Amino acid sequence: PAVQAQSELKKISFITQWSPQAQFAGYYAAYEKGIYKKYGLDVTIILGGAHKPSSEVLEKGEADIASMWLSTAIQKRSRNVKIINIGQVIQRSSLMLIAKKSRGIKKPEDLNGKKVGLWGSDFRIQPEAFFKKYNLKVTVVPQSYSVNLFLRDGVDAASAMWYNEYHTILNAGLNADELTTFFYSDYGLNFPEDGLYVMEDVLKKDPAAVCAFVRASMEGWKYAFDHPEEAVNIVL
Numbered sequence: 001p002a003v004q005a006q007s008e009l010k011k012i013s014f015i016t017q018w019s020p021q022a023q024f025a026g027y028y029a030a031y032e033k034g035i036y037k038k039y040g041l042d043v044t045i046i047l048g049g050a051h052k053p054s055s056e057v058l059e060k061g062e063a064d065i066a067s068m069w070l071s072t073a074i075q076k077r078s079r080n081v082k083i084i085n086i087g088q089v090i091q092r093s094s095l096m097l098i099a100k101k102s103r104g105i106k107k108p109e110d111l112n113g114k115k116v117g118l119w120g121s122d123f124r125i126q127p128e129a130f131f132k133k134y135n136l137k138v139t140v141v142p143q144s145y146s147v148n149l150f151l152r153d154g155v156d157a158a159s160a161m162w163y164n165e166y167h168t169i170l171n172a173g174l175n176a177d178e179l180t181t182f183f184y185s186d187y188g189l190n191f192p193e194d195g196l197y198v199m200e201d202v203l204k205k206d207p208a209a210v211c212a213f214v215r216a217s218m219e220g221w222k223y224a225f226d227h228p229e230e231a232v233n234i235v236l
Contacts, residue, residue, distance in 0.1 A: 026222075028045070028220075028235055029230075029231055058197060096162055
């Protein structure tokens with residue numbers, strides 16, 4: 001019976017938009033705790049990252065479901081890529097720019113002529129819209145996964161996620177009152193981030209499996225929030 005049940009599970013591949021971290025704890029919990037199987041799914045989790053954008057993998061048909069940002073999805077859809085949001089996990093944008101007040105930056109206009117660290121591709125949609133909105137001319141410096149360039153004054157402002165790099169900067173010894181933070185959500189650019197997406201044809205082919213994945217993922221997130229220490233260990 002166990003072998004028969006395993007063979008009856010529907011296979012679904014899912015790609016995260018970055019390497020393993022707590023940002024995806026709910027999916028890992030759903031996988032490790034057998035929640036996906038409980039919903040009749042045999043899920044394969046594909047690791048995304050800087051050199052493997054989840055949106056491109058999804059578009060090529062190399063994954064059934066992808067985690068990505070709403071801003072990316074809107075851009076894709078505007079180019080007639082038949083992408084559909086099946087579940088919005090994050091409700092508010094956490095993407096931001098961080099600057100040091102000692103560099104004379106306290107308002108958007110103060111960024112004019114400054115060096116700003118930006119991540120690539122999908123991460124540039126909001127900052128570029130921000131620069132356009134405030135008519136800012138900045139020198140863009142490619143930013144890696146590290147904020148070291150900002151800490152060493154190599155750039156005047158750096159890209160950060162509120163739940164990630166912002167705390168890295170605080171842990172490096174800077175105090176919050178020494179920093180100027182520009183949350184794009186406070187400047188009319190609140191594109192909620194992580195959502196779940198499929199291509200139209202995948203949804204039409206098996207809507208029940210797609211819905212089961214969303215429900216199981218939400219149950220995984222609930223488990224992660226109810227068992228934070230175990231969730232961290234699962235991620236690690």
